[in-house]
Amino acid sequence: MSIKIDKTKCIGCQKCKQVCPGNLIRLDKQGKAEIHAAEECWGCASCLKECSQNAIRYYLGADMGGNGTLLYVKDNETTIEWVIDKGDGTTESIIINKSNSNSY
Amino acid sequence: MEIKQQATDVLIIGGGAAGCYAAFTIAEQNPALSILLVDKANIKRSGCLAAGVNALNAYITKGQVPEDYVAYAKRDAEDIVREDLLLSMAQGLNRVTQKVESLGLVILKDANGEYVARGNRNLKINGENIKPILAKEVARHKNITVLNHVNIIDYINQSGAVIGAYGLSAEHNLFYVLTAKAVICATGGAAGLYKPNNPGFSRHKMWYSPFNTGAGYAMGIRVGAEMTTFEMRFIALRCKDTISPTGTLAQGVLAAQINSCGEEYQYKYGNTTAERVYATIQENLAGRGPCYLKTKGISLAQEEALKKAYLNMSPAQTLKWIESGTGPGQDNVEIEATEPYIVGGHTASGYWVDGNRATTLPGLFAAGDVAGGCPQKYVTGAFVEGEIAGKAAVVYAAKQKLPKLNEGLLEQKYQYVQEYFHNEISLYSTGELEEAMQKVMDTYAGGITSHYQFNEKQLDLAQQKIEKIVKLSKKLNAADTYELVRIFELKERLTVCQVLIAHLKARHETRWHSFAENLDYPNKSQAWEKYVNSRYHAGEIKIIFRKLVGRGERYEHQN
Numbered sequence: 269m270s271i272k273i274d275k276t277k278c279i280g281c282q283k284c285k286q287v288c289p290g291n292l293i294r295l296d297k298q299g300k301a302e303i304h305a306a307e308e309c310w311g312c313a314s315c316l317k318e319c320s321q322n323a324i325r326y327y328l329g330a331d332m333g334g335n336g337t338l339l340y341v342k343d344n345e346t347t348i349e350w351v352i353d354k355g356d357g358t359t360e361s362i363i364i365n366k367s368n369s370n371s372y
Numbered sequence: 373m374e375i376k377q378q379a380t381d382v383l384i385i386g387g388g389a390a391g392c393y394a395a396f397t398i399a400e401q402n403p404a405l406s407i408l409l410v411d412k413a414n415i416k417r418s419g420c421l422a423a424g425v426n427a428l429n430a431y432i433t434k435g436q437v438p439e440d441y442v443a444y445a446k447r448d449a450e451d452i453v454r455e456d457l458l459l460s461m462a463q464g465l466n467r468v469t470q471k472v473e474s475l476g477l478v479i480l481k482d483a484n485g486e487y488v489a490r491g492n493r494n495l496k497i498n499g500e501n502i503k504p505i506l507a508k509e510v511a512r513h514k515n516i517t518v519l520n521h522v523n524i525i526d527y528i529n530q531s532g533a534v535i536g537a538y539g540l541s542a543e544h545n546l547f548y549v550l551t552a553k554a555v556i557c558a559t560g561g562a563a564g565l566y567k568p569n570n571p572g573f574s575r576h577k578m579w580y581s582p583f584n585t586g587a588g589y590a591m592g593i594r595v596g597a598e599m600t601t602f603e604m605r606f607i608a609l610r611c612k613d614t615i616s617p618t619g620t621l622a623q624g625v626l627a628a629q630i631n632s633c634g635e636e637y638q639y640k641y642g643n644t645t646a647e648r649v650y651a652t653i654q655e656n657l658a659g660r661g662p663c664y665l666k667t668k669g670i671s672l673a674q675e676e677a678l679k680k681a682y683l684n685m686s687p688a689q690t691l692k693w694i695e696s697g698t699g700p701g702q703d704n705v706e707i708e709a710t711e712p713y714i715v716g717g718h719t720a721s722g723y724w725v726d727g728n729r730a731t732t733l734p735g736l737f738a739a740g741d742v743a744g745g746c747p748q749k750y751v752t753g754a755f756v757e758g759e760i761a762g763k764a765a766v767v768y769a770a771k772q773k774l775p776k777l778n779e780g781l782l783e784q785k786y787q788y789v790q791e792y793f794h795n796e797i798s799l800y801s802t803g804e805l806e807e808a809m810q811k812v813m814d815t816y817a818g819g820i821t822s823h824y825q826f827n828e829k830q831l832d833l834a835q836q837k838i839e840k841i842v843k844l845s846k847k848l849n850a851a852d853t854y855e856l857v858r859i860f861e862l863k864e865r866l867t868v869c870q871v872l873i874a875h876l877k878a879r880h881e882t883r884w885h886s887f888a889e890n891l892d893y894p895n896k897s898q899a900w901e902k903y904v905n906s907r908y909h910a911g912e913i914k915i916i917f918r919k920l921v922g923r924g925e926r927y928e929h930q931n
Contacts, residue, residue, distance in 0.1 A: 270573075287417040290576075290583045291521060291542065291854075310576050310583070313687045314417035328691060329574035332613040337695040339687065348500070350683050352694050360694060364680050369480035369498045370426065371677035372490070372624025 270309040275300040277323035284315035316341040376546045380408035381769050383552035385524045387415030389751050390740025391558035392506040393758030398766055399513035410519040416507040419560050420581040425499035426620050426685040429750040430465050433489040438462035445748040448644045450883045451901055453720055454745030456727055456926045461746050464756035476505045491623050500684040522548055525860045529595040534736035535775035538785055542854040547786060551777055553769035554735055556761050561715030561741040562586025562868045567814035568711050569615060579608040579615050579710045588742035590864035593871055593908045598724040598732040600744040600905045603875035603888045605712035606719045607649045612706040616689035620681055621665045621705060625674055631660035649709045650885035653823050664704035675701045711820050714868060717741040717749050724905055726929050728764035729757055737761040792856055795849040802848055802858045805841055812837040817873055824886040831877045842866050871906055874913040878904045
């Protein structure tokens with residue numbers, strides 16, 4: 269359970285660093301975000317929602333059955349779009365309207 | 373490391389549900405008071421609600437009264453609760469729910485504008501943004517100052533009263549000295565005491581926030597606050613691997629617990645929270661594992677709704693379904709029990725408080741997961757406790773002058789912290805000692821490996837081994853303030869472990885299966901219808917037994 273940050277996409281805005289509940293994100297020498305203890309990530313996805321560049325990818329560790337799929341988030345004003353990149357060139361999106369309650 | 377001093381009327385430690393609610397309750401009613409809200413991360417996404425929350429689990433639904441909620445919580449905790457605290461919490465549940473709805477929380481309503489209940493006590497919501505909503509309301513008040521990314525490490529205890537706290541900022545390399553007329557502790561409970569379900573790379577994929585290290589408990593213990601019911605550990609029943617909530621499946625699509633033979637088993641064991649964990653362990657031990665929530669056969673529409681619900685609180689589960697190519701409609705969801713936690717929002721562990729949520733130390737109040745005696749409070753109950761503690765702290769603060777700090781005390785604490793920079797490079801790292809602690813607790817104090825069971829001899833060994841790790845922790849070396857914070861987090865957990873072991877040893881019965889399964893005393897006994905409390909003094913943990921506070925009774929601190 270952790271995240272990977274694509275440094276080519278990161279613009280160094282530090283929003284992910286600000287919200288990480290474990291203070292696990294730092295800036296590298298080039299001013300790009302990096303997770304400095306990948307094994308300490310809780311998997312809360314807070315950083316994904318902050319990233320305007322979709323530079324952060326969320327994945328399940330192999331020890332919890334992860335199979336290489338990546339998840340990122342497009343947080344818009346009224347919706348959250350969760351994009352699942354299956355690693356075989358296909359993606360699947362789940363769009364949640366923020367004003368809708370869970371059905372369960 | 374530079375020293376930075378700051379004074380305030382009310383200091384709130386921890387910006388979660390209870391801390392934020394306390395802050396804006398005080399701010400709203402007392403515009404002239406200054407409030408300082410300190411969090412180890414950023415209140416927008418800190419603590420156990422970072423990812424969101426799946427439902428409001430504590431609400432008085434139509435046809436129910438607060439006394440029904442008290443009766444339910446009392447039954448679930450097998451009578452070891454404070455009925456006075458439960459009642460005042462339950463009486464505020466609907467009020468705070470309305471308040472957070474007005475702040476923007478989405479709650480499901482029917483065509484008549486009434487909340488839609490999930491079972492007898494729950495409301496369906498979209499809780500993904502519950503923390504941003506609380507943080508936004510805090511920011512609206514000009515008399516609240518928020519100090520993000522500061523770890524509070526100890527109270528300032530002067531002449532027997534709590535008059536503030538010391539903190540560390542890893543980012544700015546600062547030693548904070550915060551003084552206040554009143555202090556509210558709202559830090560949350562303790563995770564990471566025991567070896568977790570995924571002990572390797574995904575070690576932090578756990579039920580409770582792995583960043584809740586028990587700081588609030590440990591700081592109180594160190595200055596001699598009375599603590600209650602640490603022996604009532606909390607163990608969650610979760611979806612396997614992702615450690616995601618099961619309540620959404622059990623209550624949402626009415627999925628029953630079944631074993632690998634397809635048999636429903638819960639009815640054989642009772643149906644309290646502890647018994648649901650115990651039942652699953654017993655089925656596995658009897659060779660009928662693994663156990664599942666029976667979701668097979670639910671409709672495609674239900675499956676889609678579940679995927680969305682999990683994204684709003686625990687995205688790993690949805691990812692797992694999509695990644696595996698099968699959903700809950702095709703495959704039942706395997707379940708497992710987590711490692712034990714100490715958390716007063718679910719069980720009754722925490723500070724021993726009076727009706728105002730005042731602790732036994734003058735100047736110190738407790739709310740939410742750190743406040744004891746009031747289990748099943750969940751998020752809304754934490755709001756109510758924040759409100760109660762906030763109001764009481766204001767009354768207390770009005771009688772105080774801004775404290776004058778004894779400079780000698782400050783110097784002593786600063787030097788104590790500095791020692792970790794000056795220690796020689798130690799053989800063991802902080803992470804290694806944390807792993808050692810978790811292994812000891814797992815093996816000898818009833819962790820996952822020992823099926824949550826223990827006996828007195830094992831607890832004695834746990835005590836001895838934890839003491840050894842405490843000694844080793846004093847020799848740890850910090851290269852920077854970030855590492856220093858990690859050392860303090862380990863020390864907090866070790867302190868909580870020591871008190872937990874003492875409590876497990878003190879209760880000579882098994883009142884709650886799995887939560888405190890003492891093999892030397894395997895039965896429940898009427899003689900143990902009392903609280904096990906403790907107080908740390910002069911290096912010893914002293915156990916105190918107290919009479920139950922029942923229906924219609926009120927407990928007040930005696931001087």
